[in-house]
Structures are given as structure tokens and as C-alpha cells.
Amino acid sequence: xxxxxxxxxxxxxxxxxxxxxxxxxxxxxxxIEVPPGQVLVRNAFLSVDPYxxxxxxxxxxxxxxxxxxxxxxxxxxxxxxxAPPDSKLRSGQVVLHNLGWRDLATGPxxxxxxxxxxxxxxxxxxxxxxxxxxxxxxxxLLDVAGLQGGEVVxxxxxxxxxxxxxxxxxxxxxxxxxIGSAGSDAKVEHLLRDLHFDAxxxxxxxxxxxxxxEAADTTGIDVYFDNVGGDHLxxxxxxxxxxxxxxxxxxxxxxNEAGPVPGPANLGLTVGKRLRLEGFLVGDHAPRMEAFxxxxxxxxxxxxxxxxxxxxxxxxxxxxxxIGMLRGDNVGKMVVRVGD
Amino acid sequence: xxxxxxxxxxxxxxxxxxxxxxxxxxxxxxxIEVPPGQVLVRNAFLSVDPYxxxxxxxxxxxxxxxxxxxxxxxxxxxxxxxAPPDSKLRSGQVVLHNLGWRDLATGPxxxxxxxxxxxxxxxxxxxxxxxxxxxxxxxxLLDVAGLQGGEVVxxxxxxxxxxxxxxxxxxxxxxxxxIGSAGSDAKVEHLLRDLHFDAxxxxxxxxxxxxxxEAADTTGIDVYFDNVGGDHLxxxxxxxxxxxxxxxxxxxxxxNEAGPVPGPANLGLTVGKRLRLEGFLVGDHAPRMEAFxxxxxxxxxxxxxxxxxxxxxxxxxxxxxxIGMLRGDNVGKMVVRVGD
Numbered sequence: 001x002x003x004x005x006x007x008x009x010x011x012x013x014x015x016x017x018x019x020x021x022x023x024x025x026x027x028x029x030x031x032i033e034v035p036p037g038q039v040l041v042r043n044a045f046l047s048v049d050p051y052x053x054x055x056x057x058x059x060x061x062x063x064x065x066x067x068x069x070x071x072x073x074x075x076x077x078x079x080x081x082x083a084p085p086d087s088k089l090r091s092g093q094v095v096l097h098n099l100g101w102r103d104l105a106t107g108p109x110x111x112x113x114x115x116x117x118x119x120x121x122x123x124x125x126x127x128x129x130x131x132x133x134x135x136x137x138x139x140x141l142l143d144v145a146g147l148q149g150g151e152v153v154x155x156x157x158x159x160x161x162x163x164x165x166x167x168x169x170x171x172x173x174x175x176x177x178x179i180g181s182a183g184s185d186a187k188v189e190h191l192l193r194d195l196h197f198d199a200x201x202x203x204x205x206x207x208x209x210x211x212x213x214e215a216a217d218t219t220g221i222d223v224y225f226d227n228v229g230g231d232h233l234x235x236x237x238x239x240x241x242x243x244x245x246x247x248x249x250x251x252x253x254x255x256n257e258a259g260p261v262p263g264p265a266n267l268g269l270t271v272g273k274r275l276r277l278e279g280f281l282v283g284d285h286a287p288r289m290e291a292f293x294x295x296x297x298x299x300x301x302x303x304x305x306x307x308x309x310x311x312x313x314x315x316x317x318x319x320x321x322x323i324g325m326l327r328g329d330n331v332g333k334m335v336v337r338v339g340d
Numbered sequence: 341x342x343x344x345x346x347x348x349x350x351x352x353x354x355x356x357x358x359x360x361x362x363x364x365x366x367x368x369x370x371x372i373e374v375p376p377g378q379v380l381v382r383n384a385f386l387s388v389d390p391y392x393x394x395x396x397x398x399x400x401x402x403x404x405x406x407x408x409x410x411x412x413x414x415x416x417x418x419x420x421x422x423a424p425p426d427s428k429l430r431s432g433q434v435v436l437h438n439l440g441w442r443d444l445a446t447g448p449x450x451x452x453x454x455x456x457x458x459x460x461x462x463x464x465x466x467x468x469x470x471x472x473x474x475x476x477x478x479x480x481l482l483d484v485a486g487l488q489g490g491e492v493v494x495x496x497x498x499x500x501x502x503x504x505x506x507x508x509x510x511x512x513x514x515x516x517x518x519i520g521s522a523g524s525d526a527k528v529e530h531l532l533r534d535l536h537f538d539a540x541x542x543x544x545x546x547x548x549x550x551x552x553x554e555a556a557d558t559t560g561i562d563v564y565f566d567n568v569g570g571d572h573l574x575x576x577x578x579x580x581x582x583x584x585x586x587x588x589x590x591x592x593x594x595x596n597e598a599g600p601v602p603g604p605a606n607l608g609l610t611v612g613k614r615l616r617l618e619g620f621l622v623g624d625h626a627p628r629m630e631a632f633x634x635x636x637x638x639x640x641x642x643x644x645x646x647x648x649x650x651x652x653x654x655x656x657x658x659x660x661x662x663i664g665m666l667r668g669d670n671v672g673k674m675v676v677r678v679g680d
Contacts, residue, residue, distance in 0.1 A: 229608060248610050263603025268569060270588050270619035277617040279610035 005040075007032045007104040008315050009071040016056055019326065024056070025319035028071075038106050039089055040081040044339040045124040046100040046315070047075035048322040049132070049161075050250055075132055076100035077123045078339060080112070089114060096126060103315050103338045118301050122309075128333025129165050129300055129307035130293060132282055137165035137225075138292045139285040140247040142173065144278050145223045149174030152219045154212065154236060156180075157227030158200065159187035161333035162249060164308045165296070166225045167197055172299060175223075179215045181208070181232065183328040190331060195306060209235040225249060234264035240275055248279040308332020345380075347372045347444040348655050349411040356396055359666065364396070365659035368411075378446050379429055380421040384679040385464040386440040386655070387415035388662040389472070389501075390590060415472055416440035417463045418679060420452070429454060436466060443655050443678045458641050462649075468501050468673025469640055469647035470633060472622055477505035477565075478632045479625040480587040482513065484618050485563045489514030492559045494552065494576060496520075497567030498540065499527035501673035502589060504648045505636070506565045507537050512639060515563075519555045521548070521572065523668040530671060535646060549575040565589065574604035580615055588619040648672020 006029055013026040034040045052074055055066045066072045077096050083089040087109050095112035099105035117123060121130070128134060140162075141147050153170040157163040158180025170178045180191045180200045191200040199215040208231040212221075216239050224236035224246045236246065269275065299305035310330040312321040315338045325334040346369055353366040374380045392414055395406045406412050417436050423429040427449050435452035439445035457463060461470070468474065480502075481487050493510040497503040498520025510518045520531045520540040531540040539555040548571040552561075556579050564576035564586045576586065609615065639645035650670040652661040655678045665674040 233607075234603075250611055262605055263574075263607040265602055267573075267603040267607070270617060271590055272619070272621070274619050274621060274624065276619075277610060279612070279614050279616075281612070281614060284614065 004031045005033070005104060006030065007102055009102040010315065010318050011071050012056060012066045012068050014068060015058060020053070020056060020319075020323055022319055022323070027316050027319075032104060032106065034082065034106050037084050037108070039083045039087065039109055039112055041078045041095055041097065041099075041105045041107075041112060042081050042339050043076045043078035043100070043103050043105060044337070045077050045122075045127055046102075046318060046336040046338055047127040047131070048318065048325050048334050048336065049074065050326065052322065053326060072101040073098055074100035075127050076105065077115075077126050077131075078105065083109070094123060096131070101318065118297055121300065121307075124309055124311065124333070124335045124337070125300065125307045127335050128161050128309050129305065130297055131333075133161035133333055134165045134296055135285065135289060135292050136249060136282040137162050137169055138296060139282065139288050140225055140249050140280060141166050141169055141223070143285065143288065144280045145225065145245040145247040147173055147175065147223055150176045151222035152177040152179070152216065152241075153223045153225065154179045154181075154216065154221040154239070155225040155227065156203075156232040158182050158191055158195075158197065159308070159331050160227065160328075161308075161330075163225070163227055164191075164195060164332050165305070167191065168195055168299075168305045169296070170223075171196065172304060177216075177219055179212070179221065181211070181228075187331060195308075203232070207235075208232050209238060212236065212239055220244075223247070230261070234266055237264055237266050237269050237275070240269075240273060242273050244273060244275050246275065246277040248277055310334050312336050314338070344371045345373070345444060346370070347442055349442040350655065350658050351411050352396060352406045352408050354408060355398060360393070360396065360659075360663055362659055362663070367656050367659075372444060372446065374422065374446050377424050377448070379423045379427060379449055379452055381418045381435055381437065381439075381445045381447075381452060382421050382679050383416045383418035383440070383443050383445060384677070385417050385462075385467055386442075386658060386676040386678055387467040387471070388658065388665050388674050388676065389414065390666065392662065393666060412441040413438055414440035415467050416445065417455070417466050418445065423449070434463065436471070441658065458637055461640065461647075464649055464651065464673070464675045464677070465640065465647045467675050468649050469505050469645065470637055471673075473501035473673055474505045474636055475625065475629060475632050476589060476622040477502050477509055478636060479622065479628050480565055480589050480620060481506050481509055481563070483625065483628065484620045485565065485585040485587040487513055487515065487563055490516045491562035492517040492519070492556065492581075493563045493565065494519040494521075494556065494561045494579070495565040495567065496543075496572045496576075498522050498531055498535075498537065499648070499671050500567065500668075501648075501670075503565070503567055504531075504535060504672050505645070507531065508535055508639075508645045509636070510563075511536065512644060517556075517559055519552070519561065521551070527671060535648075543572070547575075548572050549578060552576065552579055560584075563587070570601070574606055577604055577606050577609050577615070580609075580613060582613050584613060584615050586615065586617040588617055650674050652676050654678070 011026045016024045080093040097112045153175045155166040159182040177198045180197045181203045188200045191197040201211040212235045220241040309332045318336045351366040356364045420433040437452045493515045495506040499522040517538045520537045521543045528540045531537040541551040552575045560581040649672045658676045
């Protein structure tokens with residue numbers, strides 16, 4: 001006889017209209033069993049990410065929608081509790097997986113990716129600067145935008161999980177100037193003081209075009225890493241130099257919009273300035289994971305790159321963490337601690 | 341004593357407001373002299389091109405504006421009348437140059453590019469399918485959009501100088517389906533019957549999104565060669581398949597607009613579909629001229645590619661030809677015949 005296991009899960013209670021509210025989620029405790037041949041993992045940290053907002057809607061997207069009444073899933077890191085005898089996984093092994101929004105996860109061995117974390121780093125780092133957001137920054141800046149040494153980089157959402165890595169990585173790769181935008185004066189101060197951006201502005205303090213022009217007036221910008229869309233993209237198109245590139249990563253400003261919003265009125269500048277705008281999803285770039293983990297892991301370990309994060313404790317606070325992340329409450333990667 | 345030479349030139353009389361009208365131009369006959377050491381060329385054909393509309397405005401652009409009261413310039417082909425004794429140019433030599441909007445041109449030898457035209461082809465071909473518009477089609481489709489065999493190509497302005505080469509070249513490079521849009525039923529008929537497009541529509545007959553959906557419903561599109569912007573670009577973004585590319589060549593629909601117009605409301609699709617939008621100017625791609633002239637010259641010479649053109653006679657009719665080209669009166673390349 002084994003003890004009955006109880007898992008706590010977050011379910012999608014209903015589809016949100018506009019910004020999600022707590023009543024859109026349900027916290028459910030239930031007994032679980034480990035099916036024969038499967039692995040049991042106790043999660044340590046769970047990830048909340050902007051793309052999940054899209055999965056709360058019905059309808060086609062690049063990832064399938066969450067189902068009402070079912071547990072949500074997403075990035076997580078934890079440790080193996082038990083594994084079948086023929087498994088390569090051993091008790092205590094750290095694993096990354098996509099069975100988040102719950103404290104205990106079961107699944108086939110193939111669902112879990114074993115990881116040897118660097119000593120001294122919190123496991124949560126592998127959901128942020130050394131996880132999917134960090135890889136997003138890496139491939140977007142280096143492969144999609146093709147950053148060259150000496151160029152000027154602008155990143156929106158610069159205090160967020162992806163943006164904070166973009167800005168710091170740009171400097172490490174020889175950018176001559178790094179400019180960031182964020183949604184509060186405190187974040188701007190953090191970018192300038194702690195992450196060593198050359199210029200930063202609070203986009204709520206004026207028209208983005210005016211603020212960006214002040215930040216980039218003498219140099220223009222060569223690369224724009226777009227995390228937000230909307231006014232930011234339009235301003236960037238105006239300031240981009242000849243042969244500038246835009247890595248289009250997401251449009252947080254639109255995730256809660258019900259209908260279409262007008263695109264940038266100055267998109268025609270793309271021709272004369274020979275601009276390149278390119279959308280990408282990190283999932284297409286898994287082959288870069290090894291190079292990324294080696295380079296950025298080294299930079300985080302030796303302190304050249306700060307792995308910013310905001311930690312919320314307790315799975316019951318996960319909906320609030322998610323809602324807060326969409327609102328911009330986080331600095332760096334927002335994670336939820338549910339174990340050790 | 342030599343005879344006094346009289347040249348006829350078209351000057352910019354005033355800057356147009358919206359679509360140009362005849363009074364924006366002045367036809368000026370004046371005596372000219374050939375300065376010592378310069379070359380004299382009698383033009384055969386002059387080019388009218390959409391980008392010239394931009395040069396009629398004041399203000400910064402990727403090419404400097406025409407000056408009021410001065411002769412306009414632009415692409416031309418003609419034959420050398422006289423050259424200095426130390427020149428490599430000989431009387432009768434065919435040359436390409438940029439001293440258009442006049443019947444006689446003088447300039448330093450470096451202003452004229454000697455050309456050996458293929459036998460049997462009109463010199464005007466070197467202003468169209470084998471000239472700048474053809475090279476634009478070639479580099480936009482093959483280098484910028486990176487057409488692969490088996491892909492579906494959509495081109496707007498498909499009956500124009502650039503578009504007609506894009507569609508035919510796409511087929512020669514193994515496109516599985518070629519779709520074009522044009523501004524009249526007669527042009528659509530021409531695309532289907534003479535240029536062998538798989539599908540074509542008259543964009544004036546309904547919303548572009550609906551017409552393009554009907555033309556591309558089962559396959560979507562992989563490459564969009566954008567000559568017009570506006571509704572066409574928005575519709576293409578909706579129909580593009582994953583990893584689709586847009587070669588942004590121009591936006592004729594906007595050349596006469598006084599102010600900014602809204603961009604495509606669905607630009608956010610770029611992220612999830614991993615689209616690439618890239619603007620380009622043919623001037624950056626001169627190193628491709630040799631490969632282009634070899635490949636497309638061969639295709640024109642042996643009849644696999646039809647070098648469409650609309651010829652207007654007489655330099656005094658050049659403003660009307662230009663106005664008509666902006667309105668879409670032409671099929672293929674619009675040229676003005678001023679000599680042999």
C-alpha cells in the first residue's frame with residue numbers, strides 16, 4: 001500500500017474576456033495515481049509566460065488552446081520522485097518539462113528532459129535567462145536580427161524575461177548602444193543602473209516616437225527586438241537606419257485585444273530603408289539550445305549577465321502571478337515556487 | 341562651324357498635389373552645346389517609372405527630389421552621336437544611362453554604359469524586362485523572397501513592368517502556382533491567356549481578401565511580391581503559409597497619398613506564422629546584373645518570357661505616358677519612343 005498522492009492543479013475555469021481575472025481560474029486538489037511505467041515529478045518552479053494568454057482563447061493559434069475545465073500546462077522544472085526500473089531517470093534527477101500549472105506531474109519518460117544545473121544557480125534560472133525566454137532572446141537577436149558589432153539595439157519590454165536578456169546579450173556581442181523601454185520609472189532605473197542599458201524610457205510618460213527619438217537621436221537604431229507591437233513598432237520603423245532589422249517576438253500590447261488594431265502607418269518605410277521584419281517562434285530554434293546554454297550559462301555563472309526574476313510563492317498564487325505578469329508587475333522572469 | 345543642336349526636354353514645372361496633371365510638366369526646346377570632352381547621345385527610348393512620382397515631391401527620400409524648373413532625369417537608352425577621340429565609345433554604340441526626359445543627352449563618358457543588345461530585340465527591352473524593372477523582379481523574387489521550387493507565388497501589379505516578369509520568372513523557377521492581381525478585366529485576361537498565370541483577379545471587383553482567398557484557397561501562398569501595399573498586403577498576410585516571405589518592392593497605391601495611411605491590421609500574424617517582410621531597392625543589387633541579363637535575356641530571346649511593353653511615341657507625350665502609367669493604363673513596361 002502506498003500513500004495516496006494529492007496534487008494541486010490550476011484549471012481554466014472559463015475563457016477570459018479581455019484581461020484575465022481570478023475567476024477565470026480554478027485551483028483544484030485531487031488524488032492522483034502514477035500509471036505503470038510512468039515518471040512522477042515534484043515540481044520546484046512553474047513558469048507563467050505571455051504566450052499563455054493566447055492559449056486561453058479558443059480558435060486557431062500556433063499552439064493549441066487550453067481546454068475549459070482542464071489543467072493548464074506550461075514550462076516547469078522539478079525533481080524526479082519515482083521512475084520505472086527501466087528508466088534512465090533516477091530519483092532526485094532535475095528535469096525540465098511542459099506539465100506546469102500543477103505541483104506534481106506524471107508522464108512518460110519522454111516528457112521530461114534531464115538537466116545538470118550549474119552549481120550555485122537557482123533552478124528557476126532554467127525557466128528564465130537559461131530557459132525558453134533566454135533562448136528566445138538569443139536566437140531573436142543573433143540569428144533572426146543578425147546583430148553585428150557596433151550596431152545600436154532597441155528592445156521593448158526591456159525589463160521582462162526576454163527583454164532583459166536581449167539588452168545584456170546585445171552589449172556582450174558588441175552593440176555600440178543599447179536602448180530599452182519599460183512600463184514604470186522603477187524599471188527604467190533598474191535598466192540603467194543594474195543592467196547597464198545606455199538609455200531607457202518609461203513608455204507611459206509620452207508618445208513612444210518622441211521618447212525613442214530622444215534616446216536614439218544621433219544614432220538611429222539598427223536592430224529592434226519587438227516584444228510589444230503597436231506604437232513601439234511604429235516608432236522603431238521611423239528610427240531604424242538603412243538595412244535595419246526587426247525581430248518580431250510578440251505583441252503583448254495586443255494579447256488582450258478582442259479585435260484587430262491598425263498596423264503601423266509607416267510600414268512603407270520598409271522599402272526605401274530596406275528593412276527586414278521577421279517573426280519567429282523559439283520552438284523552431286531548438287538546435288541552438290546547446291550553444292545558447294554554453295554561452296549564456298557561462299555569462300550568468302560569472303556575473304556578466306544578470307538573470308533577473310520575480311518569484312511568487314505557492315501554487316495557489318499562480319493565477320495572480322500570471323495576471324500580474326500580463327500587467328507588467330514583474331521584473332525579469334516571473335516564476336512560481338511550488339517546491340524546495 | 342557646326343549646326344546648332346536643339347534638344348527637347350521635359351521639366352518639372354511645379355510639384356504635384358496628389359496625382360500629377362499635365363500642367364505639372366513643361367516641354368522645353370533649347371539649343372545645346374556639347375562641352376569639350378563629353379559624349380553626345382541621341383536617345384531612342386525613355387523610361388517612365390513609378391518611383392519617379394516620389395521624386396516629384398520635396399523632402400527626403402531614397403532618391404533626391406527633382407528640382408522645379410529643371411529637367412527631370414531617369415532611365416534611357418540611345419546611341420552615341422559623338423564622343424571625344426580618347427573615348428572608348430564610338431559613334432552608333434548603344435548605351436544605357438540615366439539622362440532621360442530629353443531626346444539629346446550630353447555627359448561624361450562614365451555616365452553611359454555601353455551595351456551589346458541581343459539581335460532581334462527592341463532596344464526598349466533594356467528599359468523593361470531586361471532593364472531595371474526586370475532586375476527588380478529577379479532579385480526580389482529569387483534573392484529577397486528566396487523562391488523555392490514548388491511554392492505558390494502571388495504578385496500584385498502583375499500586368500506591370502515588374503509584376504509581369506515576376507509571374508513568368510516564378511514559373512520558370514518551378515513555382516507550383518502563380519497568382520496575379522491587376523486593375524482591369526482586360527489585364528486579367530492577358531495574365532491568364534498570354535502570360536500563363538494559374539489564377540488572376542481584378543482587384544477593383546471586390547475586397548482583395550475575398551478575391552485572393554478564392555484564388556489561393558486550397559494552397560495559401562508562400563511568397564508575396566508586393567508592388568502596391570495597402571489592402572493587398574493585408575490580404576496576403578492573411579493567406580501566407582508558415583514561413584512565408586514578402587518582397588516589398590513598392591506601394592504604388594500610396595505614391596499619391598498626402599499623409600500616412602493605416603498599416604495592415606493583421607501584421608501580428610508575422611510572429612505565429614514566422615513571416616519575413618523585406619524591403620529592397622534594385623540599386624543595391626547591381627552585382628546580380630550579369631546573371632540576370634544572361635538568364636532572363638536567354639528566356640526573352642527564345643520566347644519563354646514575354647517582354648510586355650506599352651510604347652508611346654514622341655517626347656511631347658511623355659508627361660501623359662507617365663500620368664497614364666501611374667493610373668495603370670500600361671500593360672508591361674511603359675516606354676516613350678523618341679528616336680529610331
